[in-house]
Amino acid sequence: MKKVKKERKVKTVNPEKDAKKLRRRQSIKRTLKELPLLIIGATLTAIATKYVYDPAGLVTGGVTGLSIIAKSVGFRYYEVDIPLWMGSLIFNVPIFLYAIKQSGIKHVIRTGFVWAVLTAELYFMPDMSFIPDNLLLVSIYGSILMGVGSGMLLSARATSGGSDMLGEALHRTIRSVSVGRLIQIIDGLIVALGLVTFGIERTLYAIISVYIMGRVIDIYLHKGKSAKMATIISEKNDEIAQEIMTSLDRGVTGLYGSGMYTGKDKRVLLCICSNKDLVEIKDIVKKHDPKAFFVVGNVDEAMGEGFLEEWY
DSSP states (O other): OOOOOOOOOOOOOOHHHHHHHHHHHHHHHHHHHHHHHHHHHHHHHHHIIIIIIHHHTOOOSHHHHHHHHHHHHHHHHHOOOOOHHHHHHHHHHHHHHHHHHHHOGGGGHHHHHHHHHHHHHHHHSOOOOSSTTOHHHHHHHHHHHHHHHHHHHHHTTOOOSTHHHHHHHHHTTOTTSOHHHHHHHHHHHHHHHHHHHHOHHHHHHHHHHHHHHHHHHHHHHTTTTOEEEEEEEOTTHHHHHHHHHHHSOOOOEEEEEEOTTTOOEEEEEEEEEOHHHHHHHHHHHHHHOTTOEEEEEEESOOBSTTSBOSOO
């Protein structure tokens, strides 16, 4: 009796399914990599709020600012202690529910995690004060802590909730106003409440703090990405480009342009480089053509080979 051979099933390849799995793995890997940033960013925000801004009565906007106002008003007028963590909970819950309704739960998962960590830290951190009597130091060092913390959260695609999330959610309804403008309006109203609660002096220091915080966030987000852009117009393009590429190991791009005054076609050299390389590029241009036209510009972000090679 002959044995019947079983047919071996051929495994079908589904490129779309495999690509989906790969994207999911990459997403999980990236989330795990960004987890420390989320936790440290939330911690720095909690420290700035509880140990710097709150004791000094500085309101810089956001739900943390509202929590500071609620704590002060509750104790001053009603003799009710409203801890910062409770204020964060009370104000953020309706904002999160509204954001989920407008944007979906996927858009708020990271921020929800940050908010949970921040609220827990505000609850468990012991009450103390670092520099409550010096408003200038409070506005400077509080904004540095808050700026670095916010920069970490933004680089990991999250925020601490509050006005940022509310502004983004409102933008889906009020399309004529940008997200940034909506956030400014919300924070402006909160700072105005701080003016009524704590007076003009503290509000002016809070405005200084908001400015410094914004600068710190920009510096953090652009760290390692900024560069210089050198534009060179010369009769010795080939010699200049060759020396830049060989001596500095920097790429040079030749763009074709036309002089509107002379009517002549010219090749324009474009080179993205570091501050250190820029000095040497100037020397190279001067060496080959002292009459060359040389323009330097700032580049906020340079990503790719030779610069920041991991895209964010």
